[in-house]
Amino acid sequence: MAVGLGPLSTLHPVPGFELGIASAGIKRPGRKDVVVMRCAEGSSVAGVFTLNAFCAAPVILAKKRVSGSVRYLLTNTGNANAGTGEPGLQNAMRTCASLASLAGVDESEVLPFSTGVIGEPLPVEKIEGALQAALDNLSENNWADAATGIMTTDTLPKGASRQFTHEGVTVTVTGISKGAGMIKPNMATMLGYIATDAKVAQGVLQDLLRDAANKSFNRITIDGDTSTNDCCMLIATGKAALPEITQASGALFAALKQAVFEVCMEVAQAIVRDGEGATKFVTVQVNGGATHQECLDVGYAVAHSPLIKTALFASDPNWGRILAAVGRAGVAQLDVSKIDVFLGDVCIASKGCRAASYTEEQGAAVMAEEEITIRIELGRGTCSETIWTTDLSHEYVKINAEYRT
Template structure:
């Protein structure tokens, strides 16, 4: 079940990126479940990762490899998270990197491994290694569509972004794919996301862009409030377009690149929310009038995570009392309830500490019957604003997660 229109786009090639997806039979036969990226020599790579203390073995290894050597390959498996697998999990992730290194002549540290799927199960590393020769042989610049499908788990549809910009007569491409539908409150990025451009961006600036873009996109989405053990988001710049390297956060080319990279991250983040497990509503929680960023986010997430609000959304029930209760327990110091205003879309429902005099149940019902709903909250205490995107909570979410391992 998915909401909204987020069709997988026609993907432009990104010079310097070849990729493919092949079948390894990790969880199911005849399903593409191993994805390989091959990057041109000289590419820069940056990443942000989960803050979960039980981070998966591939996350640990990715961090180490990013600090050790220029990255040439990425390998992703779906169907198994290789998380909470101890020293064996690290050995298995390293074995995957070593297999690619042996067949390509790069160092194992030049390979980044990623996994997504069931937590706590040993990685079927032999199946992955057996699939690597086929993946290396089949990688092409046209492999984005297969890769987008290959990283899926409970997703109902692949998620992609592809746009081009012009600068000084040169065409720059930015592509991205992501996966995620449940266990989504990233606290860094999404479950898995890969964004690539053929522009040339210095490593330190690329890392800054990766952090800033994730913070305004994947760090602003939640399906169920659960932060995965495997969340990873990678930003790649191959430098294949004949333009000067961008190494400072200033200038026309930097601004153009920042805008399109941010657009990619935000589009992919919203695509994940639209495909939330069992989702029937796409919900924007916009908080403004805050004194600072943290209190705006505290209120937004209190509303977005409330099971009472999420189930009311599923039922199309304008039970606005649940919204104000969540605002009230969000922990904003000395919040003056009489200054808080709440809208459902453009319908004012709360002001002056109670129900707006203009509000009718029919107005609220009309909004809640829609698929795309905005809960707009003005705290009336400052000029800071933040936005979080979420979903409702349906019977189908329970079914999907009850049956996840079957």
């Protein structure tokens, strides 16, 4: 059951960006598993991608094409087209060429995206058979259906939308994402698509997406596994009647940046809330680091620890596991006598040992909650970082043990 994640809120249409959904039946007959997105001519497109060396064929192709003219994005679920070598790349190119032919554009203007089982050949004929239906379904109002169409082990669709007004003109930012397992983005199995009708130069858009991803998608982890297929795309259609943003400054850019950051954060956290088998939404906050990197090292050591994650599932305030994770995070010359650890507002460890005021009942009360904050004060400097993660439940093991059955 997703933690604190309910039905989708209103997803405002973005002028100049259309979405169409169809069924190819890749894993199940009738399943809506192909999504086509059309960008208005002249749109700017930016992307951040997985750093996994075994990146999927569609990632290889999308990375090559993203800086050029982009008119269509093609996503399939049920098959990752990863670990498929040269045949996989040829299959990705073929699906793009088929869509380009139907749409009347050059095949270089189509970006492919895939998610699902790794190592199996892409069912090209099934995808090709669904393309015309997806094109016929194109609409600016199809964000919610597309959010469902890109799901794999997700239990709920994920999306967010923001609007702001600049000089009397309304600007929209809307995004969707998918992901519930194999989640530790490093880009920058998750996919994210965000669009705005602002007009933004491609270089500015790329920097904006990279910064937004680093504070959202690159700060979430469910199981510490960076997928072969992670991608996040930001599209600016330029349909809003405002001047083009050509530099990262000014009131319009600041308002757009805030909206993009908020959408990225909401859909990224939704991935964690819907983590496979998750019963807890956990914030790991590390303060007082000498560098941001050592804060991240400590945060991920805690967030990835199976001992901590299983204790969270059991609502067991076994704080010694947190201390052990902090101690092995690899921070040079770490003075444990300066470290304080909190569960929520409860200080469980101070100056490297159990806090004098702490009681087991206090810790148990915090751990029984669905949303938990673990706060670590390193006492070394002024840097801080925050990571969001989940517990590790029986259901997570079951879902992944049975993933291909």
